[in-house]
Amino acid sequence: MNEREILCELEKLYPQAAPALHFNSTYELLVAVILSAQCTDERVNKVTAELFKEYNTPQKMLTLSQQELEKRIFSCGFYRNKAAHILSASRDIIEKFGGQVPADHAALKTLAGVGQKTANVVYAVAFGGDAIAVDTHVFRVSNRLGLAHATTPEKTELQLNAAIPKDMWSRAHHWLIFHGRRVCHSQRPDCANCTLKTWCEYYNGR
Ligand code: SF4
Structure with a gap:
């Protein structure tokens, strides 16, 4: 498994990843x-x-x-x-x-x-709690990459909790969302320009 490399690359790609929703409280x-x-x-x-x-x-x-x-x-x-x-x-x-x-x-x-x-x-x-919220992007990207191998958001969350160090959970959630929005689209993911393709199970047909 390549969790470590994948997480390092995601952190490098999206150091400022944060919620896109606007709120003041x-x-x-x-x-x-x-x-x-x-x-x-x-x-x-x-x-x-x-x-x-x-x-x-x-x-x-x-x-x-x-x-x-x-x-x-x-x-x-x-x-x-x-x-x-x-x-x-x-x-x-x-x-x-x-x-x-x-x-x-x-x-x-x-x-x-x-x-x-x-x-x-x-x-x-x-x-500031540790949690990975599995939305449509987190579900798709994490299962394509091979960070999870699950058919439901619930199972995906459990598998991500096991694969990712706890103090990274919240940040990893944002990284996966950003990657899903910008590169790993639901339809036609931009694999040619994706710097995660070396480790990606979907791309490598695993
Ligand atoms: S290589 Fe393709 S499928 Fe894999 S994470 Fe990148 S964009 Fe998504």
Whole structure:
């Protein structure tokens, strides 16, 4: 296995890798990540740029009705579910967690709309926890490279946790996303210009 070389190269390629979502607080990050399901970060950033001008705390968010919030987040897709989740999570943050997004991974997952991936992103980005959130890019790129050999995001996360040193998990998550966006596209990956091809199982037909 070539984990070490692959991780070194990814770090060299994307030393500044960071979340593409815009946020100014843990609550804003949580809402942005909920909105980003099945939606591009660019679209979410456009929507939250307006939404967070007035509704950037759980208290303020709860002044919106379900329908009012749906109108504001409509273009992110799945707007009914997302609006319901954001309002429900906001209510729980106030009633169960003293108005603060909980820093505990298990507690995060009790919030509406927060599954393993969302909890991992918030836990890692907002609280400095070690976690690899497996989104579509992380899933595709890590399995192509051979860092994982799995058919589900859940199994991929477990295998990446085993293959990558824990203190690199959060950064590796961002590196894999950047590589998926810039080079290892879902359709027609740019293997000719990829500096990881020496080690890549997909490229080498392994
Ligand atoms: S060689 Fe091709 S498939 Fe492998 S990581 Fe690079 S772009 Fe992706």
